[in-house]
Amino acid sequence: MKHRRLGQSRRELELSSLERITQTPLSDMSARLTLTRALTTARTFTRTTASSKPTVQRTPLVARVALRSTTTSVTSSSSTRKMSTAATADATVAATEPRWDLEKHFGFASTNDGKIDEAMKDVEKACEAFKSAYEGKLSSELLSAIESYEAIEQTLTTVLSYMSLSADTRLMDDAMQQRKAALMQQYGQASGNYLTWFGLELADLSDADLDAQYAKDEKLRTYKPYIDEVRRSAPYNLSKEVERALTVRSSFAGKGKVVEFYGNELSRLQFDLDGKKVNLEVLLAKMTSSKDTMVRRQCMKTLNNGLKEFERVCALSLNMVAGSWHIENKERGFKNLRSSRNLSNNLPDEVVDSLLSAVATTGVDYCKKYYTLKKQILKSTQGLETFTWADRNASIDIGSADDNYTWEQAVDLVHKGYNKFSPTMANMFLEFVEQKRIDVPAQDGKRGGAYCSSAYGSGPFQLLNFTHSARDVATLAHESGHAVHFVLSYPQGILQFHPPLTLAETASIFGEMIVFRDLLEKTPSDEDRLAMIMSKVDDIINSVVRQCSFDKYEEKFHTMRAKGTVTPEEMSKAWRESMEEYYGAEGEVFDSYEDTSALSLYVSHFHNVPFVSIVSRCVDASFARLFCCFASASPTSTDSRVVFASQYVYAYAFGDLLVGSLYGAYMKQPEGFEEKLLDLLRAGGTKDFVEAVEPFGLDAASPTFWSDALHAHLGGLMAEAEELSKKLGYSS
Numbered sequence: 150m151k152h153r154r155l156g157q158s159r160r161e162l163e164l165s166s167l168e169r170i171t172q173t174p175l176s177d178m179s180a181r182l183t184l185t186r187a188l189t190t191a192r193t194f195t196r197t198t199a200s201s202k203p204t205v206q207r208t209p210l211v212a213r214v215a216l217r218s219t220t221t222s223v224t225s226s227s228s229t230r231k232m233s234t235a236a237t238a239d240a241t242v243a244a245t246e247p248r249w250d251l252e253k254h255f256g257f258a259s260t261n262d263g264k265i266d267e268a269m270k271d272v273e274k275a276c277e278a279f280k281s282a283y284e285g286k287l288s289s290e291l292l293s294a295i296e297s298y299e300a301i302e303q304t305l306t307t308v309l310s311y312m313s314l315s316a317d318t319r320l321m322d323d324a325m326q327q328r329k330a331a332l333m334q335q336y337g338q339a340s341g342n343y344l345t346w347f348g349l350e351l352a353d354l355s356d357a358d359l360d361a362q363y364a365k366d367e368k369l370r371t372y373k374p375y376i377d378e379v380r381r382s383a384p385y386n387l388s389k390e391v392e393r394a395l396t397v398r399s400s401f402a403g404k405g406k407v408v409e410f411y412g413n414e415l416s417r418l419q420f421d422l423d424g425k426k427v428n429l430e431v432l433l434a435k436m437t438s439s440k441d442t443m444v445r446r447q448c449m450k451t452l453n454n455g456l457k458e459f460e461r462v463c464a465l466s467l468n469m470v471a472g473s474w475h476i477e478n479k480e481r482g483f484k485n486l487r488s489s490r491n492l493s494n495n496l497p498d499e500v501v502d503s504l505l506s507a508v509a510t511t512g513v514d515y516c517k518k519y520y521t522l523k524k525q526i527l528k529s530t531q532g533l534e535t536f537t538w539a540d541r542n543a544s545i546d547i548g549s550a551d552d553n554y555t556w557e558q559a560v561d562l563v564h565k566g567y568n569k570f571s572p573t574m575a576n577m578f579l580e581f582v583e584q585k586r587i588d589v590p591a592q593d594g595k596r597g598g599a600y601c602s603s604a605y606g607s608g609p610f611q612l613l614n615f616t617h618s619a620r621d622v623a624t625l626a627h628e629s630g631h632a633v634h635f636v637l638s639y640p641q642g643i644l645q646f647h648p649p650l651t652l653a654e655t656a657s658i659f660g661e662m663i664v665f666r667d668l669l670e671k672t673p674s675d676e677d678r679l680a681m682i683m684s685k686v687d688d689i690i691n692s693v694v695r696q697c698s699f700d701k702y703e704e705k706f707h708t709m710r711a712k713g714t715v716t717p718e719e720m721s722k723a724w725r726e727s728m729e730e731y732y733g734a735e736g737e738v739f740d741s742y743e744d745t746s747a748l749s750l751y752v753s754h755f756h757n758v759p760f761v762s763i764v765s766r767c768v769d770a771s772f773a774r775l776f777c778c779f780a781s782a783s784p785t786s787t788d789s790r791v792v793f794a795s796q797y798v799y800a801y802a803f804g805d806l807l808v809g810s811l812y813g814a815y816m817k818q819p820e821g822f823e824e825k826l827l828d829l830l831r832a833g834g835t836k837d838f839v840e841a842v843e844p845f846g847l848d849a850a851s852p853t854f855w856s857d858a859l860h861a862h863l864g865g866l867m868a869e870a871e872e873l874s875k876k877l878g879y880s881s
């Protein structure tokens with residue numbers, strides 16, 4: 150269970166560099182909103198990204214599984230050893246595990262079903278009719294326009310979710326990929342030509358016109374959260390003509406192409422490891438899994454040297470990205486560097502500032518305390534003399550628990566963990582299993598990682614790559630939390646069921662937490678418990694503190710860029726400063742920061758989605774991929790993925806810390822908690838973050854909200870870890 154996040158966060162936070170995430174034209178705020186709506190219907194959530202990127206898809210399954218296992222130690226050293234065997238073995242048994250039954254749930258015979266083409270033709274006509282019926286008439290016919298729009302979205306969701314999910318288990322099937330791409334392109338054209346105007350016009354509608362319609366028809370009020378969301382972009386929208394021009398240009402020129410170039414170059418990088426050429430992912434996996442600090446340091450040196458050869462290219466591309474971000478924000482009138490991102494997330498700048506400041510103080514204290522403890526444990530268990538940056542993600546190698554779960558055992562563990570907290574959630578979980586809504590095995594030709602697709606009207610569906618590790622059990626608990634959330638919120642309708650991004654990870658992370666806690670309670674060995682907790686904290690620190698250090702670096706880079714071109718030397722300097730601000734000066738906790746000067750170059754968020762990294766524990770690759778296809782009028786390839794996750798990633802810091810707070814509230818007052826949490830989930834997208842947490846006695850506007858959350862989330866786990874470590878004689 151525990152190490153899932155360790156491996157995962159490493160992949161997510163750092164390997165995301167390899168993802169070819171291209172950004173949605175930031176430009177088009179209104180189009181974005183329209184498309185976002187379209188997308189909520191097919192949004193998916195990914196827990197891991199490394200294996201969902203193209204390079205990994207080409208890796209043979211056994212290698213892929215072995216790689217996963219190296220980053221996934223579970224309850225012990227021996228478990229790590231066992232894992233490779235188990236993981237390799239499951240490549241052969243994988244096919245016997247349950248697959249999802251998309252045909253049954255979507256009602257298509259196959260992806261070549263003629264019904265799909267008919268539906269797309271009809272929807273194209275509907276889009277055209279929608280434009281001609283309602284453009285310029287929203288001031289009097291808003292309700293009927295929204296209802297038509299909903300119907301269009303429902304059809305698109307059914308067809309495109311089905312195609313996309315099907316294609317994710319058949320990545321090597323060129324005909325299938327081609328068909329999916331063609332349908333996505335068809336959607337892109339229709340949307341660009343006939344739907345984009347809608348968001349812009351709705352945003353521009355006068356309050357008086359809107360109020361008059363609310364007064365006239367009570368039903369329109371049920372769409373208020375959706376209407377409000379679209380209208381928030383109004384002050385920053387440019388004229389229809391300019392927005393259209395920006396959108397049309399974006400797939401041919403500008404930043405997107407530069408980001409794509411950077412991503413391609415990065416994924417082509419090869420490093421010399423033990424005389425063999427390996428890619429970034431293999432190198433990083435080796436660094437995490439190795440129990441020998443000298444090997445880890447050698448990997449770090451290899452990594453840094455390899456990246457240095459890439460620094461001129463990267464400096465050029467990042468200068469371009471930051472320059473364009475800067476100028477566009479100015480044109481649109483955003484107050485500061487992060488404002489456009491915060492607007493997308495419906496968060497006041499102050500809330501984000503207060504999150505950043507709590508992490509920079511309280512979070513950093515925990516971070517230093519944690520790595521000091523980790524250093525002591527590694528010194529005791531691996532004979533380390535100095536603790537370097539290369540040791541940061543090293544697995545704690547103690548305990549004796551096995552790490553080999555059958556699918557049935559995994560289902561049982563998640564069911565029991567859920568059931569202890571909420572029989573409602575536990576029953577829903579069993580239904581997902583019984584109704585064949587989960588695609589379980591890890592197989593060649595299947596998208597890596599894991600996600601849960603909402604697929605409104607037919608969903609939810611979970612894609613897993615189950616390799617029998619404890620980490621996979623945690624992933625099942627996580628994705629099933631998303632599925633529960635979707636099902637509970639579906640009654641809010643296709644435009645409003647999706648939770649705001651700040652709440653989107655609540656059920657998933659909570660689901661993981663209850664299963665983690667249940668397992669922890671059942672684990673008798675102190676060594677195993679310590680290893681589990683260390684892994685959990687490792688992951689929380691990586692997702693919260695490390696991401697904020699990324700944000701700091703970004704702020705430095707963008708500030709410099711506003712004044713002129715930034716050189717590679719200046720980049721290295723800013724990177725080092727950000728590290729020191731969050732992890733302490735060299736010698737304080739880490740004895741050495743050797744070979745880290747070029748590490749910023751593989752953090753692809755800086756290119757892909759400026760100012761999102763503070764929360765990006767798991768960039769939502771599948772969602773992003775879908776979005777790309779949805780958003781781009783001419784997707785260049787099926788694996789290019791646009792991250793609208795720019796909008797998404799906040800969800801993880803918020804999710805992590807919020808769940809910490811919620812769990813704290815649950816511990817204090819278990820009575821009535823379950824029902825309150827289910828109500829929060831049922832609200833879907835109709836409540837914002839602040840409203841949603843009120844019933845739990847949490848005040849998101851309080852200046853101590855985030856530091857309290859950090860104490861609740863990290864404080865308890867750290868205290869347990871320190872106590873166990875002392876008891877076992879690793880620290881004093």
Ligand SMILES: [Zn+2]
Binds near residue numbers: 194195627631654657
């Ligand atoms: Zn998630």
